[in-house]
Amino acid sequence: MAVRTDSIRPIINEFESNRIGMHSALTKLQGAIVRNQGGSAGSETSLEDAYLTPERIRALRAEVLRPLDDLVGLSGVKSVIESIFAHVMVQRMREDVNLIYDRTVDHMAFTGNPGTGKTTVARMLGQIFANLHILTSGHVVEVERADLVGEYVGHTAQKTRAALQKALGGILFVDEAYALARGGERDFGREAIDTLVKGMEDHRGELIVVIAGYEREMQHFLSLNPGMHSRFPIHVHFADFTDIELTEIAYRIAKDRDYKLTPSAVQALRRMLAKERTMSTFGNARTVRNIMEAAMRDQAARVINLEYPTRDDLMKVEAVDVFGGGESAPWSGSGSTQRW
Amino acid sequence: MCLEVARVHHGLVVGQPNVGKTLLCLRLAQASSNLVPLIIHESPSGGIVERRLHLKDAISTLVSAKPHTTVGIQTLALGFGVKVSERFLLDDTTGLTPDIEDQMVRSGMARTLERIVCATVILHVVDASAGLARNQLNRTDELIRSVSMATKVPYFLIFNKLDLAGAPEKAVSYRKRHRETKIFSISALKDIGIEDLLDNLRRASVVK
Numbered sequence: 190m191a192v193r194t195d196s197i198r199p200i201i202n203e204f205e206s207n208r209i210g211m212h213s214a215l216t217k218l219q220g221a222i223v224r225n226q227g228g229s230a231g232s233e234t235s236l237e238d239a240y241l242t243p244e245r246i247r248a249l250r251a252e253v254l255r256p257l258d259d260l261v262g263l264s265g266v267k268s269v270i271e272s273i274f275a276h277v278m279v280q281r282m283r284e285d286v287n288l289i290y291d292r293t294v295d296h297m298a299f300t301g302n303p304g305t306g307k308t309t310v311a312r313m314l315g316q317i318f319a320n321l322h323i324l325t326s327g328h329v330v331e332v333e334r335a336d337l338v339g340e341y342v343g344h345t346a347q348k349t350r351a352a353l354q355k356a357l358g359g360i361l362f363v364d365e366a367y368a369l370a371r372g373g374e375r376d377f378g379r380e381a382i383d384t385l386v387k388g389m390e391d392h393r394g395e396l397i398v399v400i401a402g403y404e405r406e407m408q409h410f411l412s413l414n415p416g417m418h419s420r421f422p423i424h425v426h427f428a429d430f431t432d433i434e435l436t437e438i439a440y441r442i443a444k445d446r447d448y449k450l451t452p453s454a455v456q457a458l459r460r461m462l463a464k465e466r467t468m469s470t471f472g473n474a475r476t477v478r479n480i481m482e483a484a485m486r487d488q489a490a491r492v493i494n495l496e497y498p499t500r501d502d503l504m505k506v507e508a509v510d511v512f513g514g515g516e517s518a519p520w521s522g523s524g525s526t527q528r529w
Numbered sequence: 530m531c532l533e534v535a536r537v538h539h540g541l542v543v544g545q546p547n548v549g550k551t552l553l554c555l556r557l558a559q560a561s562s563n564l565v566p567l568i569i570h571e572s573p574s575g576g577i578v579e580r581r582l583h584l585k586d587a588i589s590t591l592v593s594a595k596p597h598t599t600v601g602i603q604t605l606a607l608g609f610g611v612k613v614s615e616r617f618l619l620d621d622t623t624g625l626t627p628d629i630e631d632q633m634v635r636s637g638m639a640r641t642l643e644r645i646v647c648a649t650v651i652l653h654v655v656d657a658s659a660g661l662a663r664n665q666l667n668r669t670d671e672l673i674r675s676v677s678m679a680t681k682v683p684y685f686l687i688f689n690k691l692d693l694a695g696a697p698e699k700a701v702s703y704r705k706r707h708r709e710t711k712i713f714s715i716s717a718l719k720d721i722g723i724e725d726l727l728d729n730l731r732r733a734s735v736v737k
């Protein structure tokens with residue numbers, strides 16, 4: 190083989206003089222071999238690259254969990270993910286010294302009201318777990334009852350298996366999982382649950398199933414089906430956002446799109462949120478998003494009438510834009526619960 | 530560091546300590562009718578000892594349940610072929626592991642690492658009875674596998690100790706997930722699967 194031995198000499202020396210460990214040496218050796226063949230050795234900072242020193246763990250944590258840190262609020266969610274990260278790191282260290290380890294991450298149940306970020310977090314987790322080499326691809330397949338339950342005997346198992354198959358290497362996100370149990374004994378939903386559970390066993394370690402939905406219904410569902418609780422050992426609750434958090438989300442939405450909220454617009458937003466919160470259609474962050482999108486549309490309708498709008502005019506969202514010009518605000522009614 | 534002998538095939542036997550590398554080498558010699566192999570032992574610091582041993586004696590002196598029985602490179606020839614181009618040398622090596630206490634052993638592992646780029650075939654031995662988690666090799670083995678694959682020489686992954694409980698299932702489930710890898714299930718102790726492995730070595734070493 191055409192590898193020049195002088196290119197690997199330094200690596201061997203580093204290893205032999207105990208400056209690097211075995212895993213690091215093997216990884217570097219591979220890099221040298223690949224480079225020698227004119228290929229690219231891949232990222233030097235990959236997880237597999239080196240022994241887990243405290244600095245490395247800190248750097249990895251910062252890098253891998255950053256998107257999650259950037260989310261507003263969700264402190265409960267963040268601390269659960271933090272403990273999963275710790276589990277993964279410790280298992281990796283155990284593996285390095287040949288102790289028994291388990292690299293799999295358990296399946297999870299996400300509970301919380303609409304718009305509290307369950308889907309958003311699931312998508313991020315896919316990426317995080319892929320970066321930590323827990324999942325091979327980290328994509329998220331979102332399904333609900335209609336995607337799993339079929340029309341005739343056998344159809345359901347087939348549809349559910351197809352969904353599982355599609356999610357291999359990533360996350361299967363089952364929205365309103367309890368809807369599967371709603372039809373009673375003869376309903377095909379049962380078959381979907383059974384197929385799902387079997388698939389989780391057959392494909393242990395190859396995908397993570399996240400079931401999501403309202404807290405109360407989820408608790409009921411998990412208690413109805415003994416064994417379900419232990420199959421979804423990680424429970425993450427997404428609390429409603431506070432008004433301060435919702436306002437912060439509004440600021441971020443504006444900033445991301447080069448808009449800015451005037452103080453009076455923020456006041457208006459606060460007032461609207463207080464009213465929205467009392468309604469059954471309240472959708473937390475989604476409501477804010479809808480209000481903001483409507484406000485940006487209304488801002489355009491207002492600004493088009495200005496003669497020579499300045500840069501500032503083009504950016505500013507005023508209270509009138511937020512209120513939508515009166516009683517029949519475009520965000521009200523079905524608008525605030527619409528899925529995006 | 531590579532022995533530059535023209536067109537001699539060098540099979541490198543690598544793996545973690547105690548997985549059965551040495552016993553496998555001796556079994557392969559036996560199966561290839563080299564019943565009194567010449568065994569050349571090169572210590573980590575370069576000292577060389579040559580001995581010709583009967584297989585039975587070789588097994589009783591070179592194989593043991595103690596990890597790091599082999600420290601250094603231990604070479605023997607397989608008995609097939611008379612032409613030089615068909616000569617096949619097997620390099621038995623110091624087992625690779627991340628926890629190393631002894632400097633001599635560390636140097637032994639350094640000798641193993643440097644041989645990886647010299648091999649014309651790599652035989653990676655794993656203990657199929659030991660903690661294989663969910664169709665995955667442990668990390669050391671996973672890294673040995675990647676570095677071996679990177680060399681682009683023929684790579685054989687050998688699940689040894691098939692005779693022990695749980696081993697066959699693990700080998701089968703691993704094979705299911707890694708169809709692209711050439712996998713052998715053997716027992717060096719019970720002499721199972723050695724002929725097949727030898728056949729494949731022979732075929733992989735036909736001069737091109």
Ligand SMILES: Nc1nc2c(ncn2[C@@H]2O[C@H](COP(=O)(O)OP(=O)(O)OP(=O)(O)O)[C@@H](O)[C@H]2O)c(=O)[nH]1
Binds near residue numbers: 691715
């Ligand atoms: N049950 C069983 N034991 C085996 C098998 N192959 C090897 N052994 C045992 O495993 C132990 C280690 O065998 P060795 O051949 O010395 O292993 P090695 O990989 O060369 O070990 P080091 O040189 O110490 O790294 C010995 O006790 C062998 O008898 C096998 O197929 N089945």
Ligand SMILES: Nc1ncnc2c1ncn2[C@@H]1O[C@H](COP(=O)(O)OP(=O)(O)OP(=O)(O)O)[C@@H](O)[C@H]1O
Binds near residue numbers: 260301
């Ligand atoms: N912490 C957050 N910071 C900023 N934006 C957020 C946050 N959480 C959610 N969002 C935004 O709110 C919207 C709704 O979030 P998401 O779809 O994740 O909610 P959900 O809990 O899955 O809701 P549902 O149960 O109705 O499906 C998305 O547009 C998302 O970008």
Ligand SMILES: [Mg+2]
Binds near residue numbers: 308364
């Ligand atoms: Mg959702």
Ligand SMILES: [Mg+2]
Binds near residue numbers: 550552592598599622
């Ligand atoms: Mg040995």
